[in-house]
Amino acid sequence: MTSRTSIGNLLVANRGEIARRVFRTCRELGIATIAVHSDPDADAPHVREADTAVRLPGAAPADTYLRADLIVRAALAAGADAVHPGYGFLSENAGFARAVLDAGLVWVGPPPAAIAAMGSKTAAKRLMAEAGVPVLGALAEPTEADLPVLVKAAAGGGGRxxxxxxxxxxxxxxxxxxxxxAAKAFGSDEVFCERYLPAGRHVEVQLLADAHGTVRAVGDRDCSLQRRHQKVIEEAPAPGLPADVRADLHAAAVDAARAIGYVGAGTAEFLLAEDGRFWFLEMNTRLQVEHPVTEAVTGLDLVALQLAVAEGAELPPEPPVTRGHAIEARLYAEDPAEDWRPATGTLHRLELTVPHQEFTGQGPRPGSAAHPDSGVRLDSGVESGSEVTPHYDAMLAKVIAWAPTRAAAARRLADALARARIHGPATNRESLVRALRHPAFLAGRLHTGFLAEHGAELTAPDTEGAERAALAAALADAAARRTALPSGWRNLPSQPQLKRYRAEDGAEFEVRYRLTRAGLRAEGHPDVELVEATAERVVLREGELRRSYLVARHGDRVYVDTPAGGTALTALPRFPDPTVRTDPGALLAPMPGTVVRTTAAVGDTVTAGQPLLVLEAMKMEHRVTAPADGVLVELCATPGRQVELGTLLAVVKAAVTAPVQAAVTAAVTAPVTSPQEA
Incomplete structure (x- = not known):
């Protein structure tokens, strides 16, 4: 019989939203909590919410959250009984698991041998094939007939x-x-090739296993909506699966877990073809980022079950019943107008307001860590006032919605995201809302190329909405400056008031208006009437339509929110400063980061779009490319150099006489990697 232990003080060897998530369950169970933190995270929400916090000196993950020795030392110093690894960082590091156990601490995760068995994708595929689990074999020497192929790191995940x-x-x-x-990210340069199925679906099975021989599949998820191999929208259960395919997937996942003596929570991931065939991809020997959707439809608290299994308890005798549907969207700090590059800065406001909706026995227990009362759950590592730094993953939050049906869950999630007030770095919020409302998504036509296929529709600028937002911003600004008479009000005809704004996609708007005895006179909006204007709220009427705008300003940034979504604007001076100029061909750092490598030298002849150097920021690499054909006349970047936003990196002298468009920010192509956490 397996001996029982009791966890009274738990250290979470992670940061951000997963640390906060584990702490929520610990508070419900009466377990004391210990956080670890790097220097940039000293005042992070997860640190303030823990009972005890231990500093890991430094900023880079390699010096802090990836230092197994420092974390074990922190656990012992703080009097921890156990260590929970979260996801990412050291969560799938067998050596770390052994170090925790060797220190006499409880490891809240699978046995180190199970982690090691799944640590290499190539070795895992061989092991799964021996266990009778269908696998997509590695290609030793791809041929034309095999194209397209996918090159993958054997020791990693998350798109790197x-x-x-x-x-x-x-x-x-x-x-x-x-x-x-791969060598830089995972310490191993082993890679392999496998067939790439552009129309394949990414389906995974949530597993739970205890030390008493019970291995159980407790639901499945579809994670097909991905950008650059990084999951963006996930849902449970996976829609449209025939009963026999679902049963076979669950059975294969259980076989995979049994083959390696798995204990704890884990996930088996599969590639599903249109004809119902599927192949094992990998096994994540940890809690997944998308675990909340399984919690929402089963009522389980997966963290509580992880802790119970680590204490030696048996799993409940009956599997959970799946009810309703849940969808999760990952909110990232990234700029769609700049090819999704990560964004940094102060998050002035993060508010998710949803109507109170009581559950009627469906889904998780209201108020639990697994689900709130409203049907919408926010899991976030940041809050209003947090600083988004270049040191870590760009994910701000996960927003999860549960409803009795898939259509209702999608509608609820899209509405919650649209109504959210998010003021700070650019985000992918609008593309998430559009994806959730897209007819193909609602029809269940899912595959891993979905976001690329519909990219133009999901990211097209809303020019009309931004133009109206600019008008509202101008009127709110006028109200804020109001004295005895309204700003812009004149007893006699005069020149209109002029305000200029730039939207995140680069579009600029000039707002010209007068406030007269007869009311608002706005150029380009002859039928718009001003109903109300304060510094924070503007109400406009156009015919029978009445629209309300909430306005907030932080420096020169103006955020205009409506129930349909938000618009971020930059207030511009009425007359541009003619002395401010960027030399044509100058490439400036688009974000704070580290120069990883250079791919050209001073004097080289380069072509437009040719990579010149690579920056790393927020666990992603970004190619900085030549803005035009020409000669590289200056290169200020050297590998290892830390650069700030706007730092001069290189100068390309155009090879043609026509002026080259000034590059205020560096020309950056699609990031070549995605965040570490899958």
């Missing part, structure tokens, strides 16, 4: 070291780049 290759001529270069990236 991953490339889609459509031409054999590109394969050597992509393999070399993937090896270099």
């Amino acid at each position: 070291g991953m490339r889609v290759v459509r031409s054999l001529a590109d394969l050597p270069g992509e393999l070399a780049a993937a090896r270099a990236e």
Whole structure:
């Protein structure tokens, strides 16, 4: 019989929202909590919410959250009984698990041997094939008939070291780049190729296993909506699966877990073809980022079950019943107008307001860590006032909605996101809302290329909405400056008031208006009437339509929110300063980061779009490219150099006489990697 232990003081070897998530369950169970933190995280929400916090000196993950020795030392110093690894960082590091156990602490995770067995994707595939689990075999030497192929890092995940290759001529270069990236990210340069199914679905099975021999599949999820191999929208249960396919997936996942003696919570991931065939991809020997959707439809608290299993308890005798549908959207600090590059800065406001909706026995217990009362759950590592730094993952929050049906869950989640007030760095909020409302998504036509296929629709600028938001911003600004008479009010005809704004997609708007005895006179909006204007709220009427706008200003940034969504604007001076100029061909750092490598030298002839150097920020690499054909006349970047936003990186002298468009920010192509946490 397995001996029982009791956890009274738990250290979470992680940060952000997963640390806060584990702490919520600990508070319900009466377990004291210990946080670890880097220097940039000293005042982070997860640190303030813990009972005890231990500093890990430094900023970079390699110096802090990836230092197994420092974390074990912190656990012992703080009097911890157990360590929960969260996800990412050291959560799938067998050596870390052994170090925790060797220190006499309880490890809230699977046995180190199970972690090691799944640590290499190539070794895991061989092991799964021996266990009778269908696998998509590695290609030793891809041929034309195998194209397209996917290059993957054997020791990692989250999109790092991953490339889609459509031409054999590109394969050597992509393999070399993937090896270099994998070695840096995971300590192993092993990569492999497998077939790439553009229309395949990414379906995974949540597993729970105890030390008494019970291994159980407790639901499945569809995680097909991905950008650059990074999950963006996940849902449970996976829609449209025939009963026999679902049963076979669950059985294969259980077989995979049994084959490695798995204990705890884990996930088996599969690639599902249109004809119902599926192949094992990998096993995540930890809690997944998307675990809340399974909690929402089963009523389980997966963290509580992880802790119970670690204490030696048996799983409940009956599997959970799945009720309703849940969808999760990952809110990232990233700029769609700049090819989704990560964004940093102060998060002035993060508010998610939803109507109170009582549950009627469906889904999780209201008020529990697994689900709130409203049907919408926010899991976030940040809050209003937090600083989004370049040191860590760009994910701000996960927003999860539960409802009795899939359509209702999608509608509820889209509405919650649209109504959210998010003031700070640019985010992917609008593309999430559009994806959730897209007819193909609602029809269940899901595959891993969905976001790329519909990208133009999901990111097209809302020019009309931004133009109206600019008008509301101008009127709110006038109200804030109001003295005895309204700003812009004149007894005699005069020149209109002029205010200029720039939207996040670069579009600029000039707002010209007068406030007269007869009311608002706005150029371009002849039928718009002003109903009310304060510094924070503007109400406009156009015919029978009445619209309300909430306005907030932070410096020169103006945020205009409506029930349909939000618009971020930058207030511009009435007359641009003619002395402010950026030399044509100058490449400035688009974000704070570290120069990883340079791919050209001073004096080289370069072509437009050619990579010149690579920056790393927020666990992603970004190619900085030449803005035009020409000669690289200056290169200020050297590998290892830390640069701030706007730092001069390079100068390309155009090879043509026509002026090159000034590059106020560096020309950045699609990031070559995605955040570490999958």
